[in-house]
Amino acid sequence: MAEAAVEETGTAVTEAVAEGKQAPRLERQWTFWLDNQSKPKQGAAWGSSLRKVYTFDTVQEFWCLYDQIFKPSKFPANADFHLFKTGVEPKWEDPECANGGKWTVTSSRKANLDTMWLETLMALIGEQFDEVDEICGVVASVRQRQDKLALWTKTATNEATQMSIGRKWKEIIDVTDKISYSFHDDARKERSAKVRYNV
Numbered sequence: 672m673a674e675a676a677v678e679e680t681g682t683a684v685t686e687a688v689a690e691g692k693q694a695p696r697l698e699r700q701w702t703f704w705l706d707n708q709s710k711p712k713q714g715a716a717w718g719s720s721l722r723k724v725y726t727f728d729t730v731q732e733f734w735c736l737y738d739q740i741f742k743p744s745k746f747p748a749n750a751d752f753h754l755f756k757t758g759v760e761p762k763w764e765d766p767e768c769a770n771g772g773k774w775t776v777t778s779s780r781k782a783n784l785d786t787m788w789l790e791t792l793m794a795l796i797g798e799q800f801d802e803v804d805e806i807c808g809v810v811a812s813v814r815q816r817q818d819k820l821a822l823w824t825k826t827a828t829n830e831a832t833q834m835s836i837g838r839k840w841k842e843i844i845d846v847t848d849k850i851s852y853s854f855h856d857d858a859r860k861e862r863s864a865k866v867r868y869n870v
């Protein structure tokens with residue numbers, strides 16, 4: 672889907688929701704972001720194509736957005752999708768993420784990525800994690816070789832909390848293979864950050 676179409680759909684969702692009855696509010700606001708690097712500009716800095724797409728706080732808006740835009744399998748390789756708490760930017764530089772890290776799960780089947788992504792989105796907006804203050808958001812990365820999903824959390828050094836989140840996430844996305852946690856701080860220093868925890 673072209674960027675312009677994403678924008679148009681966002682406007683249509685706003686109008687549809689405005690016309691509708693008062694929808695029940697979610698516990699908090701969430702923001703979808705998109706980084707479409709399928710046609711990267713030469714020499715462009717990381718993040719130059721990262722854009723905030725839509726902020727919502729009702730289930731109604733969530734389903735409109737998910738159905739019409741945010742199915743990772745619809746996108747070409749090298750697109751990243753994000754759902755983050757509103758106010759937190761999906762960057763290591765954000766104060767909420769700066770001392771954080773991420774649990775990562777890989778998927779070699781497109782359909783699988785869509786399913787895990789949707790299960791994770793529903794768990795986040797439905798506040799299913801006990802350590803809710805520790806969650807920053809989730810990123811789906813569409814890649815030629817292997818798609819990825821990463822759950823970003825706030826305090827990387829808090830091993831007990833991260834392990835608990837990792838276990839819960841595996842249940843939610845129905846994964847039995849080991850998943851691994853890396854620190855953003857390590858990723859800043861070297862291209863492939865070492866694994867700090869496994870669950």
Ligand code: MGP
Binds near residue numbers: 763
């Ligand atoms: P990545 O996309 O997190 O790694 O970072 P991945 O997914 O293993 O690689 P990919 O090739 O499949 O995308 C890739 C590179 O992007 C990093 O080495 C950084 O140079 C840059 N980068 C990624 N993130 C998330 C950030 C960020 O938050 N801030 C900055 N400054 N650079 C980043």
